[in-house]
Amino acid sequence: MSDFVPVARPTTVFLSGSAGSGKTTVLRLSHDLKLSTWGRTAAIDTDQLFLMVDPHWDLPYDDARTALALRQAAQLTQSFFSADYENVLIAGNAIHDAIDLNPVIPDLLQLGRVFHLTLDPSEEAILQRTAADADRSPAHLISDLQHQRVKRCPWSAPIDNSTLTPLETLQKIAHLVQAGEGEIHGLV
Template identity: 80%
Template structure:
């Protein structure tokens, strides 16, 4: 059965790096796997990240992610990873969950590395403020929903992280069977 996997986590947690693993590594680890980076979809509308957060734009990006997922699954992909910062709460995800469940199983995984790992991974990026990165890490950690399966990938390589995600999903961790409850 095809699987859609939402992959959330703070900046510097490794989401994009996992999405960029080669097709062959994804294939041997987990089967035919497509990757959707929601940042790329946001950049189509706001190429310089100038605009303030907007619920309607987030909803548009998630609807487009669901449509791309349908296309990939229709083309025979076993898994579709959808990664981004804006996919961690039920309010944003619930509008697309019913459509994705019609395609197959749906899971939610949260990358949760240590502060040290985030700072090490982003050390060469002068546009990333260490204080902002740590604040983001703590904010997302505090907001993590009980229906999301956490992965501490502090000491894992991107491939090992993908292997851990595949293992969690094979054991049913983080599976979403319907729109998750909003904790607010």
């Protein structure tokens, strides 16, 4: 039996973290696992939104493209809530910065509660999780983790998911949200 407790208002959770931290793996958990853990939960991977305009990751970082992806994520969130989803997870590497998030926060707050959580596993956990992926440079992964840690804002609730399974990570996300950790009440 699950310890799932429904929330009174729809909930959007921004889930950030470095490459290899487990964001995509959590998003890809089955509908049934999400339902039993946290209720009707939709998942938006911002990487998929970026791939719509840059399928080979050829373009340099662009603030305008990031803003477009986040606006699309906010519109998708509204659609999911209109279809009676209780929670929407929006995950990506580029959602840890107030400059990127502030344009969509007011719209999301009109829809329900908004949270920001950051997956922060150990270097060892990231290297172990990505060891089979030859396309991922260990040096780049560690550099990305260190960069994300430097940029993590105090309004984001960290989750050390070094020893957590993807399901346990989702359970931790649900627990932190129910406890009000990482809640955003206005511009950050």
